[in-house]
Amino acid sequence: MSMIEFNNVEKYYGKFHALKNINLKIDQGEVVTIIGPSGSGKSTLLRCINGLETVTSGQLLINGYDLADKKTDMNKTRKNVGMVFQHFNLYANKTVMQNITLGPQVVLKQSKAQSEEEAHKLLELVGLNEKANSFPDQLSGGQQQRIAIARSLAMKPKALLFDEPTSALDPEMIGDVLNVMKTVAEQGMTMVVVTHEMGFAQEVGDRIVFMADGSILEDHSDVAGFFKQPNDERARVFLSKVIKHM
Amino acid sequence: MDIFAQAYQWVNLKYLLEGLWVTVEVSVISILFSFIIGAIFGLLRYMKIKYLSMIVGFIVDIIRNLPLLLIIFFTYFGLPNVIGVRFNTLWATIIAMTVFESAMLAEIIRSGIMAVDSGQMEAARSNGLTYWQTMYHIILPQAVKKMIPPIVSQFISLVKDTSLATIIVLPELMFHAQVIYGQNTNFMIPMFLALAVLYFIVCYLLSVLAKFLDRRLSKA
Ligand SMILES: Nc1ncnc2c1ncn2[C@@H]1O[C@H](COP(=O)(O)OP(=O)(O)OP(=O)(O)O)[C@@H](O)[C@H]1O
Numbered sequence: 187m188s189m190i191e192f193n194n195v196e197k198y199y200g201k202f203h204a205l206k207n208i209n210l211k212i213d214q215g216e217v218v219t220i221i222g223p224s225g226s227g228k229s230t231l232l233r234c235i236n237g238l239e240t241v242t243s244g245q246l247l248i249n250g251y252d253l254a255d256k257k258t259d260m261n262k263t264r265k266n267v268g269m270v271f272q273h274f275n276l277y278a279n280k281t282v283m284q285n286i287t288l289g290p291q292v293v294l295k296q297s298k299a300q301s302e303e304e305a306h307k308l309l310e311l312v313g314l315n316e317k318a319n320s321f322p323d324q325l326s327g328g329q330q331q332r333i334a335i336a337r338s339l340a341m342k343p344k345a346l347l348f349d350e351p352t353s354a355l356d357p358e359m360i361g362d363v364l365n366v367m368k369t370v371a372e373q374g375m376t377m378v379v380v381t382h383e384m385g386f387a388q389e390v391g392d393r394i395v396f397m398a399d400g401s402i403l404e405d406h407s408d409v410a411g412f413f414k415q416p417n418d419e420r421a422r423v424f425l426s427k428v429i430k431h432m
Numbered sequence: 433m434d435i436f437a438q439a440y441q442w443v444n445l446k447y448l449l450e451g452l453w454v455t456v457e458v459s460v461i462s463i464l465f466s467f468i469i470g471a472i473f474g475l476l477r478y479m480k481i482k483y484l485s486m487i488v489g490f491i492v493d494i495i496r497n498l499p500l501l502l503i504i505f506f507t508y509f510g511l512p513n514v515i516g517v518r519f520n521t522l523w524a525t526i527i528a529m530t531v532f533e534s535a536m537l538a539e540i541i542r543s544g545i546m547a548v549d550s551g552q553m554e555a556a557r558s559n560g561l562t563y564w565q566t567m568y569h570i571i572l573p574q575a576v577k578k579m580i581p582p583i584v585s586q587f588i589s590l591v592k593d594t595s596l597a598t599i600i601v602l603p604e605l606m607f608h609a610q611v612i613y614g615q616n617t618n619f620m621i622p623m624f625l626a627l628a629v630l631y632f633i634v635c636y637l638l639s640v641l642a643k644f645l646d647r648r649l650s651k652a
């Protein structure tokens with residue numbers, strides 16, 4: 187059974203057709219990167235996976251549960267799938283420690299002591315143990331994003347979604363965040379990463395998906411091969427533009 | 433100076449303070465009621481519940497755009513004709529103020545919640561929290577901080593606007609001052625001065641209380 191499975195998924199925003207006949211299977215432990223031009227539906231795809239958006243038709247199975255089924259408990263599904271956002275979205279009224287422990291305490295009913303102990307391990311992992319008592323607005327963008335990753339990991343999710351996690355960062359911060367993501371990937375986390383970081387896609391990704399206009403046009407396990415020779419014309423144009431900027 | 437000494441003789445001061453007491457009474461009761469109703473209406477409008485939020489929004493927008501004086505006239509003179517219930521001046525004022533201020537607060541509270549970045553809700557939901565857990569832990573605490581200054585200004589207006597009820601002869605501060613200088617026009621300036629001082633003290637105390645609350649919340 188796949189961890190995440192799209193079967194003929196369609197998504198409309200009103201009249202606008204945002205996802206067109208999406209078929210995608212992601213297995214446990216896989217790291218899939220998604221690339222594509224702006225407006226192609228990458229964020230929409232991720233947001234459907236953790237229920238921030240609902241699909242219009244088709245089947246979207248997470249761990250075997252159909253998200254379109256009214257009997258599926260959305261909150262339970264969200265518990266299993268974490269999301270890291272472009273703009274970090276740390277809780278502005280909470281300290282770093284509280285950001286990480288809120289979910290475990292409120293949702294997983296962990297004790298304060300236990301959740302804080304685990305939070306310290308996660309802070310260690312992202313290299314920010316000394317920031318436990320800071321507020322988000324006292325941190326740099328790169329630090330905030332690493333905390334956001336730690337916050338997601340604290341829920342012990344089965345999969346983590348990343349929506350352009352480094353796009354809002356200054357260049358010198360990007361490496362730190364990518365390194366953390368690489369470590370998480372090496373620990374066997376299932377990851378779906380929307381990114382423009384082609385280096386990361388090649389080095390860490392097991393698979394690459396190219397989207398345009400709401401459709402998946404390419405889906406390859408041979409990431410390096412895809413970069414050398416994409417089949418689709420639009421992928422070729424997209425890559426030439428992105429690579430020029432690298 | 434003799435005039436001031438005469439104007440501020442104890443009977444007059446006592447009479448002013450009695451008026452002040454009514455002003456404070458009307459204000460405090462109206463603040464309590466309108467805060468509760470305003471919070472409920474503001475939330476209902478924010479939550480975009482089919483029809484309900486629209487109706488609430490419609491009512492709020494109408495009331496916000498009426499003069500308070502018209503509402504006071506309506507509760508005092510109009511209601512007896514419409515539903516046959518006559519309220520005394522005190523309750524007619526309290527009801528009118530509550531209706532008006534609830535609408536104003538509903539809008540302040542709704543905008544305060546809307547001013548919280550929508551990414552906060554998304555992050556908390558994808559973190560596994562339910563809608564109400566997110567509201568309680570993340571959205572409302574941030575919204576309340578944003579709301580405190582406009583809510584305090586609104587309450588300060590409320591205190592001052594109680595003086596409108598002087599027109600339906602509510603024995604509040606403004607009315608009592610008028611009674612005093614009505615008997616001796618020389619007392620007019622001393623009375624105006626006394627009014628300015630008394631309204632200032634009440635409103636200033638309100639903003640001090642707000643600052644205290646704000647600081648308490650920041651520490652939390
Ligand atoms: N809530 C919404 N309501 C209506 N249309 C939307 C909504 N969200 C996204 N869209 C539209 O759907 C399309 C896909 O948007 P999406 O955000 O998924 O693209 P994307 O691939 O993530 O783009 P980007 O690289 O700019 O982030 C866009 O044309 C966008 O305008």
Ligand SMILES: [Mg+2]
Nearest residue numbers: 228229230349
């Ligand atoms: Mg996007």
